[in-house]
Amino acid sequence: ELYLLESGGGLVQPGGSLRLSCAASGFTFRSYAMNWVRQAPGEGLEWVSALSGSGGSTYYADSVKGRFTISRDNSKNTMWLQMNSLRAADTAVYYCAKARYGSGINYAFDIWGQGTMVTVSS
């Protein structure tokens, strides 16, 4: 069965850091680009970052550029999102999502995790 499992969310103070993990199972992880998408409470979906299958190409939303870093270890079937200088506006459920077709990024997202909640508050 294909699945993604996020972890690492929690409560953090403004200016703090958090590292999210996304563990993958049931598919050849290295063959697919991966994404992070977030959803603030009661709000819509916002794409955050993408990473090619090899990990060599990364992409970020302007709202997180310079603060967040996406990475992966294909030997561990795991992706991470390192989040620094966190702000209240970063409060959201963070989902990892798999690109539908290949290692390039321009594909729809066919598998989503259940999400992990990040709350930035003092």
Next chain:
Amino acid sequence: DIVMTQSPDSLAVSLGERATINCKSSQSVLDSSINQNYVAWYQQRAGQPPRLLIYWASSRESGVPDRFSGSGSGTDFTLTISSLQAEDVAVYYCQQYYTTPYTFGQGTKLEIK
């Protein structure tokens, strides 16, 4: 950035009736070299992650009931549910994956009338 605008914001339809959701992109998301529109539709039920319904604007994802269909090209796209079922109550999002930042529509809340 490409802005995706959905209409309506909410929709109430009777069971068995047709539901139509529209999505307009601020610029074309058609790659004419491969004749594909980089648009997807997702369903998000309450408390659940999004679920891919449609990709390439009109291709139905495996396991998605055939009452769901997508159409459109260029900048105008439509998701149609031909005969609404109770389990279709959800928020529906369109998305462009033509270029980063990938962007989603604001969502359309679908309810039973």
